[in-house]
Amino acid sequence: MAEEEKSVQEELSLPILLADRVIKSAQEAESSKIDCSELARHATQLSQHLRSTVRLTQSQSLYDRPIRRITSDVTKTLERALTLVRKCRHKPNLLRHVLAITSTADFRKVCSLLESSIADVTWLLSIFDPDAGPTLSLPPIASNDPIMAWVWSYIATIQMGNLQDRIDAAQALANLAIDNDRNKKMIVEENGIPPLLKLLKESSSAEAQIAAATALYNLADDEERVRAIANDLGVQIIVKVLAESPMRVQIHVANLVARMADLDEYAQEEFGRENITRPLVIHLGMDVVLDEPTDAQPRKTPSLHSLVQINKEMARNNFSLHSNSMDGSSRGGKKEKDRELEPPEVKAKLKVSCAMALWKLAKGSLLNSRKITETKALLCLAKIIEKEKGELQINCLMTLMELAAVAESNTELRRVAFKPTSPAGKAVIDQLLRVIKEEADPLLVIPAIKAIGSLSRTFPAKDTRIVGHIVAELEHGNTDVAMEACIALGKFACPDNFNCVEHSKAIVEFAGVPKLMNLLRYDRGQLHGLQLLCYLALHVGNSKALEQARALSILEGAARHVVALHPDLRELFAKAIHHLTLYQPGGHMHRQA
Template sequence: MSHMEGRVEELLTFPIQLCDQVRMALNDPDSFKQECQELMKKVERLFTFLRRAHNVGPGNLYGRPTRKIMGDVEKTLEKALALAKKCKRSGMLKRVITITSAADFKRVNLLLDNAIEDVTWLLNVSAVGDDRPDSVGLPPIAITDPVLAMIWEQIAVVQVGSLDARCDSASILASYAKESDRNCKLIIEEGGLPPLLRLLKEGTVAGQEAAAEALGVLARDAERVKQILDERAVEVFIQVLTNGSMKVQVKVAWALAQMVSRNADAQDEFAQAGAIRLLVSLLAYDTLEDTSKVQKAVSIHTIVKHQLDKTKTDIGTSLPKPVDQDAEDASSDTEKRPVGSKPAEPPRSPDPKELTLKKPYQQDPSRLGPTKPVSGYSKPSGHGPTRNSSFEPVRTSPDPHSRHAAPHGLSRHRQERDREDPQTKQMLKAEAAHALWKLALGNVKNSKSITDTRALLCFAKLIESGEGAVQMNSVNAVMEIAQAAGEDAELRRAAFKTNSPAAKAIVEQLLKVIEHGEPELQWPCIRAIGCLARIFPAPALHVIIPLTAQLASKDGTVAEEAAVALQKFAYKDNYLYMEHSRTILENSGAGHLVQLIYFEKQAQMQALILLSYLALNVGDSADLEKAASLAALEAATRWTNLPDGVRGLLCDAIEHLELYQGGPRAPSEAGNFLV
């Protein structure tokens, strides 16, 4: 290991030794005596500053600039030593050969001046308390890159400055990081992470807020997040989320969301460290204080239903149970269906024509024409591995803020939280929901962990009574959890049982937003309901009617999401697709879809897919004929942007409708609507 790779204090040992050698070489020169005397003065001054730097307390000397400055100081002293040796008698011949001149001394003097200024700057930025000057200036070593010097200065202050100064410098570093990716890279490479994490762990409230904001801004991409995690940031974040000030927790939750949204490994690390439980606890604070009221509103229905079931059982009757959509693969012909549903058709051998016409649409509606990502939100492409669990209802943990459940010594902390202003409390709920949303993004395991807590009840309450970012982040978190449940049967069975109070509360609030909310809230709620399509027993009027109504929405995104959601009800993978298809048509679904196909470019592809499903499922429906569905489908065959899978689906739907609506139509009747 070279001397430049050792401890910071050891970096000054070799330059000090070089200074001694130069001083000895400059004693009693045989030529250029005047120049050697001037050189000696500067070497002596440099030697003094190097000794002062060497005596600085351990940990106070900023390592990154020290290494760079000492490297240049060594090169300067080596040049001074070579020049001094030429002035000795033994070097007379060398002097004649190399033609040493006064210009060489001027050049070395300039280098020594720069070295002295660099070491002086290093001492100033490493000074503590009153010894630190108000302005340390710009060192010659960074004259070509002043931003680097400014970053060095602020990192040094965060490392050894006063509490107030550390807070200010952390804020300045955050502003630097916002300006460019290069600044982020420099702050991390120049050792800015350890002092920021130390400030977050041990600083004042203002300093902790500034440090958390800086760390969140530095988490610009997956590589930066990995570098932050390598500095053991997870431990510090967990400590603050456990017992930090509420204002600091707001910033930490925001920074956590930034990190996990850019690095999948960060999702797992924070989840394993217990961040989900802590965030749900913060979310539940002052949200489920009236949990008994929420549960009472839900449990009355549950109690009445239970008594009704018990009474009917006593008189020798039994109510048919809702079909478990996820058990369809294991269902038999003797299995009972929900009220209003038809008996399952007996299995039959596949028709050769069916095998020939079987199209990709029979796999997954989401693969036909990918839904266009809207407003920065997109469906995750995959999920992590699921955790083994039994089919049990959502477990509700005891309230950690309860007087009896709180450990001894936390009452003072609770009082401090109670005294926080309402705005801070709302900001904490918003950022806690934001962090949970990002932790659930594309991660089934984390979604399962979230649903194992009281999070769903909290989200239901916040969707109902929250405003702004609180409501928006809660809706997005539920949407991500629902998307994970839509792709993972185990999570769906565990978290969204039809008799689960939390699941009922969530569905109720989602439907309210779908009916009366703003478009930016409606579309994620619609997507969430669509992902949960398999949990609803037929006829599911309370769900399908609001979704069908949104097909007529003036907002193209809402109409498109409504069509995609209804596809999941009408697709053959849904055990009740026939009943759901009839319900959609009975509530003017065909008419809305025809209008979308003709007039709404954003939603027309998804509307076409849904109408094709309905035509294949219930082609004998009078509602399809009344809405002129066949004409709309035939017009769509002339579109130039149809994917192959959708075109095959469309042809099958037209052929099926022609069996019920009097054969093929004349080309003039089908219209000439081109896209």
């Protein structure tokens, strides 16, 4: 740590001083003069290169990692050379002549080390040449680890090179990061993240920004490296670029946001504090017509004028996100025009990426879920789920699923965002139910069922259509879908749900009991299915459907095994079995037996 705190000039001053001392001591040598002269020649050449390096360090954007590493090795070599030449300052005698036999090999070794140091510093000077581009030659210091030299060269070029060389170097780092975890770790340790963020932030070239975003995306595949990006002010830079860059850049940046939010909770919350959800929702909602009715007005088809106004307002909101970076309306207007000219496939990719980012940002985060639902996001998501297909539709469903999961444990968010009588809440619930009813793909149906289950406490008792749709999925051909339906129904019938009795009656009325019994035959559905059966026993224990399904025998037969694995369910099973014995004929005799 003490070495890292020194300036680069301080680091270089010591080997320069040592080189001068080697030269002076070699000139004063009384023995092995030829060998000392050779050492002095090498030290002189090394000193000249080191002084050239000092002149380079006046640049504020200098990449200093290889300088510090090479300077450390050069210092050790010069210390060894100085120790050797100082032994030669006395006139030779017989004893020293005997000792000199062994010192010849030492001179050869030190000369070899000095030559390697000269080559290292020469290579160092080459990578700081702004017109040379990335240097792929290997210095002696990296002979056993060539990747290190490439990483140094690429990072130095990204930090100090011309634009095209910076692009090429960023792409090269991105490719290195794909290869293996060691390369990623090396790039981060050698301080490669700040130059990449600088290229992403400052470049006027979309190609350069894409190269930087791709390299950062490839690096950000675990929590530690994501945290490193966030700690280098990466979150603020990414938010700014997402709001202001061209669409093809925004696609890569949104993908980076999704990965970072997915892997690190700190980065996820930091994105929320920087309000990244707003530009994501605006990008997702471009070209989406939100025919939101008011409470006092019936739903009607918007006029052409209103559609134009909506799109203009969305674009205006987008470019006012960071008004301090805009220098006038003409600049904002140009960007708006450029966006309108983007091909449909680019817009589609951006929407997919933004939906993915919103999904990952919402997952388990109350802060981000609130910020998302405070915008028009719910209406936008519902409309896209209704109109779109494929990956975009799936990502929007996953976003709703995560928003609903957070709302399940937060009463305020649930009541404000997903109120069934509100336009946004109604639109979301209608689309979730439509997907459950009309779609067969588990990738679509499962998140819709999970979302409905998470929102079970918001539904009134009289709205039985919702329970009916979920009950029907107990017979779905895919066991994963059937199991999720069972879990969701358990949330409707759970005693924590205020309307649990009415919902339990609806489950029975929609023939849920025989469907549940069929599901219990599968091992994967056992636990959740038995829990749901217990809830039904508690709330509608006098149901003929439960009696005909021999629910009491099933619960008694499974109780011991389930309770042994899940002791927290002991009381639930005991209450359910006791309740059924009160209603089913022969129940008391059965219990005695």
